[in-house]
Amino acid sequence: MSVGIVSYGAYIPKFRIKVEDIARVWGDDADILSAGLMVYEKSVPDLDEDTATIAVEAARSAVSRHNIDAKRIGAVYTGSESHPYAVKPTSTIVAEAIEATPALTAADFEFACKAGTAAMQACMGLVGSGMVDLGMAIGADVSQGAPGDALEYTAAAGGVSFIIGNKESEMIAVIEDTFSFTTDTPDFWRREGMPYPEHGGRFTGEPGYFKHVTGAANGLMEKMGTKPSDYDYAVFHQPNGKFPSRVAKMLGFTKEQIKPGLVVPWLGNTYSGSCMMGIAATLDQAKPGDRIFATAFGSGAGGDAFSFRVTDKIDEVRDAAPKVQELLKDPVYMDYAMYAKHKGKIRLA
């Protein structure tokens, strides 16, 4: 049974902080940082936004984009590294808010930045086997970077929801195949009860990101017998602008192929939403028949690669919900003090 994306929805909070405003606080050179990271500003959640509210907004956008009867959704899986509760699912909040309850299964996923794509694969299995009619996979985060840490320049907020189904007639993109590449590699982690993640510095690069993204990407192309030139677009997990650009080159994809999905320079790293945001941004402009290659990366570590073929249906539903570029428009900028307040770095006694 073929499976595919029936609808998608994205959400990005309206606030931004510029890299230069963070650099000013820590005495860093903003120009060198921005050039190196290829990130100029990042999204910041409102005071009353968290992973659950972002997940709900993304989920509602997906439901309304294709006018989905939410009662058809038999599974809601939310991937995040910043679930508001350590114990108590985000996904039940989402399911209740989109009125998909009570006849469904729900659970939260965590796999650093690829928890959302792991949720997609779980949904593929459920709808592919016929266990459920539609499955919703969400990647959403209000990721934290410790004050002064390199991650503070990129850790952003946002979320994406995909509704996965098995009826080809309603798919906007067929998922041709998926392949994952997983090892136990401690490049980034956050211990229970700790507010900020730790990371292995440059260790996150070669043994982490590049090994697992190339492992998953090459694995999928090998499995399918495809090559980079078979694809119109490509999306890679984007913790910054540099890594996906370099990995694309390593794999043989062009700058043009990754351009529409490379949203990180003006958004930052939305962690579990990162690769999915790139896929959503690409769907926003893909034409029927286009093929999209995507590989998510999660520290810890693993890569999830996907091959999509866009269908005619895309033209019918694409404009019915806000596109990623529209969500990036007209941001409200804040200084570091307001950012610190929004991120809970300032606490009331």
Added chain:
Amino acid sequence: MRDVAIIGVKNTNFGEMWDRSFRDIVVEAGVGAIEDSGISGEKLDGMYVGNMSGGQFVEQEHIGALIADYSGLSLDLHIPSTRVEAACASGGLAFRQAVMAVASGHEDLVMAAGVEKMTDVSSTAASAALAAAADREWEGIMGATFPGLYAMIAKMHMHQYGTTSEQLAAVAVKNHQNGSMNPIAQYKNRITIDNVLNSIMVADPLHIFDCSPITDGASALVLAPADIAHEYTDTPIYVKATAQASDTIALHDRRDITTLDASVSAGKRAYEMAKMTPADIDLVEVHDCFTIAEICAIEDLGFVKKGLGGKMTEDGETAIGGKIPVNTSGGLKSCGHPVGATGIKQLVEVTQQLRGDSGPRQVDGAEVGMTHNVGGSGATAVVNILSRKR
């Protein structure tokens, strides 16, 4: 039904009374009222005490019994004592219960009191306790505060009628002027329009000087059947009307945001009961928990056309010596607002005015006075009319 008269009154000082407890102040008021009436405490047939939130302000419920006990009316005497609650209208309501007890013939000599000790908790906790007078589930949960609710009334009043911040400020200026002549008032300082407009914004358009303060205070009075009132006092003050009305608990459900229909309705009932019109009233104590509340009150009670309350205040018509003196005590704004006591304090003020005992703030020739006490953002209103003549 029997006619009822007030034969004794007492207000404690209003303010932040760090060295005095809940029971200290209520006993002072009760004893003072009994003393003023010339009766002996053991002659009381019952007590009705207005108190909004002993539970939240001093973690004490069972207020009625406590007060009877500490007034020396429990041991041996076992005088019945009833607490009455309607948020900031608790005092007005206690008075109405007491009046009905006497009017019905069920009881003869009855005390009506009101008390609130608000400074034993932080101002945040006090505000949270007060917020419980609004709709906790549908207003409080969204971050509504009391100043916020009245600010929404003010914003609408400005939008609909062109009322200005200066007109709101004029209410505070006038009430501080009156309060400066009231020995029990919490704030006896006079203020200017600029003082109000330059004070901190609490909830736009209400500044801190548009808001009544947090106050400790107690008030009490003694009622008797009119037929025997002269046995105790040369100047009984007669209760011509006591009326109460309800409206929706939440501001958003009101018919008209800028009209407190409970005030309108209680006012109408009171005028009918007393066979009077607004023109018969010589002075009125209204519930100015916020400046906008006084403007709405004088409109809702028929002293001025809806929308013109601000202008009327600005023109000085509500000052002592004006067309209808409003809040000669200084009102809630300057005299203070110990929420459970306020309704009784208003009656004490009007009684003293009608007796001619109000010193520099005396309204010349005052024969008939009104009190207007509101609970919440207008869900309860109590309006009473008192007169020198039976």
Added chain:
Amino acid sequence: MSVARFWRKQINRYNIVGTHCKTCDTHYYPPRNVCPKCRRDGDIEAYKFAGPGNVVTYTIIHTAAEGFEMQAPYALAIIELDEGPRFTSQVVCDPKEVSIGMRVKPVFRKLGESGDKGMIYYGTKYVPDNDRN
């Protein structure tokens, strides 16, 4: 607010779900189980509102309610839904943007939380509907 007390009305807060009296065709939000117009003659059913509405009146709260200190200043408003009922909500935006009569639409936000250990309460707030203002 206690866990059960919030949970009981959760569906009414996650989406704008109120009630409708079939007898007099009046809509209620917040929900009422007794129609104040028809009382015992009323026939109440659940009703999901479309969501958008207008600002009837508002204030900018500078001295926050307990638990809302981090959000000050915030806009509190009475919203009138297109179907008629009015209720109180926050309008999440730059306070300078809010005006009487402006169009607003619902968003899903945190309403509050019981300290660091307790429940997080979610529900509906409003934002300016800039496409329609």
